[in-house]
Amino acid sequence: MSLKAIALVSGGLDSALAAKIIKLQGVEVIGIAFITPFTCPETKSLAQSIGIQIHPHEVSLEYLDLLRNPRFGFGKNLNPCIDCHIFMLKKARELMSGYKADFIVSGEVLGQRPMSQNSASLKKIEKESGLDGLLIRPLSARLLPETMVERNGWVKRNLLYGFSGRSRKPQMELVKKIGLQGFGQPAGGCLLTDAGFSQRLKDLLNYQRELNLDDIQLLKLGRHFRLNRTAKLIVGRNQQENQRLINFANTGKIILRPKEVPGPTAILDTKDAGKELLDLSAGIVARYCDRKNGSVRISVDDGRNSRVINSTALEPDNLEALRV
Template sequence: MAKEKLEKTGAHFVFTGEVLGQRPMTQHRGTLRLIEKECGLEGLLLRPLSAKLLEPTIPEKEGWVDREKLRAFSGRGRKDQMRLAAELGIEEYPTPAGGCCSLVDPVFADRLRDRLGRLGPEEKLTREEITLLKVGRHFRISDAAKAIVARDEGECRVLHFHRRLGWRLEAAERRGPVALLLGEPSEEDLLMAASLTASYGDGRSEPLVLVRADRAGESRVIETAPVSRDDAAAIRIG
């Protein structure tokens, strides 16, 4: 497919974000060379993040790309990529996905089944939705609405990154996770999402917590009681 796109668009080469050794089973030298060969892109597949550790490609040899400006990233850590993002002024980016197939994960499968069962006749599952199926704790609040509550800082960034898809919720005066309310929620659904958000933050033991909810220029502060873990577990997906 990449070669077809290259030929159709008149592009000179293809580049990817692969990093040498980041995924031991698929991103070692031998596999990277094999991918290049099988795609029919020998010499035309540039990996800018690890280029200095690999043989020069045609774009580098021809001077289309300055090899000296490319990187020598390797290994499973992501500190180099995060440092580069900071240098480039990129502050918002989703947490990288793991290297395993999500379809064999029973939790992911439950979430996917839940979403597919509610797709309209003309609806299609989007890439963003698939990304979000891998993130956070999922709760089926109603047939029309689902909430996702982050489990760590990385997931908070992911949900914040996708905030345009629905209501973004976060405790107003206490530390706690970011949550995202998706679908076509009712007022009751929004209140439940606020309660879920409160129940996973530092105010979980308090009688009432203030939760800020934002969507497309609209902003509200909701005072709510944290939902009990038993009640949360009853509507959790996966």
């Protein structure tokens, strides 16, 4: 019997090991990498390392909807880990018939994450995803109830592993044992576990009803300042960010730049750009210009009209009160 499995690959070590373990048992493994604004694995080198084909699937817009109200809540930051795992596994289940896959492989490790990878959560995730018996976690399988995949003899339980906890030493030893290339240290990761990024995203969710992918990409750039409920200023930190901010400004945002002195580019996202708001924005831009004292001329361009504001740098305490 020729068997096929879909393996979820995140770009991290655990999912790569899980896929490799099943491949070594003679199962044809098809890698699936779900692309969101918060995770984007480099699939080409990953596929070569594991020795499988990896197919990227874009799910960004659906994932943004999940963030609004995750059923099982958030982790330490804005990471909806349980809902995320369920979402990804449901998506993988929908792909099974198209790829003619018999079961699903995941790199979860028992006890590695306190919220989403304890015994009860792993059981809940399997049930909610509709994959009862068809989901195998090769790194911790010996510590978990036997699955239908094992009972049917599709994979041998004695060739699976019993890893648990947060230590990565067993995984690194397994890397050497099975010859997995390109993994010097565990990698991967999700922006939603980053405290700074999560704070920016929380601000966006609080103040903006409709989100698009540009909104999320902008969270990764610059210094962010919440000016009022409907206005946010993003200030570039270097030349590369300045250019990227200009590229995003074609969506109706206002560009602010110093005229005669070196300094940052900023974009103002607002529906009501009154004089007070523009003066405040110009003061923030002036704070990051090379001239800290005296007046700085700031160009303000909304795509239709351009003007210049004479501004002085906003005081540091006032600046920090607005920082996201």
